[in-house]
Amino acid sequence: MVFGPCGGVRDGGSCELAEHPCVFLDQPLPTWPDQPVAPPAPCPGGLLERARAAAVVLSDLTVRPFDRVALRRVVAALATGSDGLLIGEHQDRPDHPPTMVAAEVLDAGGRPWTTLACRDRNRLVLEQELAGLAEIGVDGVLCVTGDGRGPGIRPEVTQVFDLDGTRLAALATAAGLTASVPESPESPPQALRPGRVAEKQRAGAQLCVLNHVGTPQRLARFVADARAAGATLPFLASVAVYTDERSARVLQRFPGLHLEDAVVERVLAAPDPVSAGIAAAVDEARALLAVDGVVGVNLSGLASDRGDDAAAAVKSEIAARIREMPAAGGER
Numbered sequence: 001m002v003f004g005p006c007g008g009v010r011d012g013g014s015c016e017l018a019e020h021p022c023v024f025l026d027q028p029l030p031t032w033p034d035q036p037v038a039p040p041a042p043c044p045g046g047l048l049e050r051a052r053a054a055a056v057v058l059s060d061l062t063v064r065p066f067d068r069v070a071l072r073r074v075v076a077a078l079a080t081g082s083d084g085l086l087i088g089e090h091q092d093r094p095d096h097p098p099t100m101v102a103a104e105v106l107d108a109g110g111r112p113w114t115t116l117a118c119r120d121r122n123r124l125v126l127e128q129e130l131a132g133l134a135e136i137g138v139d140g141v142l143c144v145t146g147d148g149r150g151p152g153i154r155p156e157v158t159q160v161f162d163l164d165g166t167r168l169a170a171l172a173t174a175a176g177l178t179a180s181v182p183e184s185p186e187s188p189p190q191a192l193r194p195g196r197v198a199e200k201q202r203a204g205a206q207l208c209v210l211n212h213v214g215t216p217q218r219l220a221r222f223v224a225d226a227r228a229a230g231a232t233l234p235f236l237a238s239v240a241v242y243t244d245e246r247s248a249r250v251l252q253r254f255p256g257l258h259l260e261d262a263v264v265e266r267v268l269a270a271p272d273p274v275s276a277g278i279a280a281a282v283d284e285a286r287a288l289l290a291v292d293g294v295v296g297v298n299l300s301g302l303a304s305d306r307g308d309d310a311a312a313a314v315k316s317e318i319a320a321r322i323r324e325m326p327a328a329g330g331e332r
Helices: 047-051 068-078 098-107 123-136 165-174 193-202 216-228 245-252 261-269 273-289 308-323
Strands: 056-061 084-087 112-117 140-144 178-183 207-210 235-240 294-300
Touching (some): 047 056, 056 068, 056 308, 098 123, 112 123, 165 178, 165 193, 193 207, 193 216, 216 235, 261 273, 273 294
Parallel strands (some): 140 178
């Protein structure tokens, strides 16, 4: 990784994979060395174009791997209310190749936004995937360095990391795709992360998907700091989607990800945690969409421990309620 640190720096400054400090904390963050990369026009009718008129919803596509029938069923449940479906990339759960999954989503009526990670693919394979995604008409890609594989998980499999997310964004832009990038506002070093967004934009990024923050006020402060650092791209804010103990705790244990603990416990203690979780997500979305610079939300999380179909139903209901909201104050 050249353009670090990643989003997984723990609150005390340690690496998420081992008990040592993140190596990027004690040095100036690297800057994009070349001229700014000129991005292509947004995909006609795609998420960025839609964001000019109204708040958009990007929903995590959560489905068991290697199951095309289940994938199509979940896409059908989410496609109507979502402006994009975020195809994930997991260090412990391989799936069909990204271009293949994206083609299935397109064929099922969804608008795929594909995550590409540098962990398991060298530069050549990443270039192949980018060419394939551009050829089939994918709306955009989320360019990430990728979580390092945890100790004991597939130790026989090599981790590649030819590139990092910032350099991958430049390749995606050169391939004619809309490149988006992640950022974690509440991971150390917090003071330097707004400037990272500006550097990623110089590499070609057109959209920044933010990790979960503790409060809307913290989100507003981060977006304002990123604007002051020179970032002009729009932001999507992550909304935590959980309706039971497992789906809540999965979100809480990730480094760099912060939820309002009081809200989590109130949902879990409710007589109907599903209804309470949906209401909490809608309330969070309403507050985040009021932040200037936030043009939409990412419905993020497992949503339910009752299976992929139940999770899709939860996200579909949240998306429908978000669409019923009056226009908020974010930049359009």
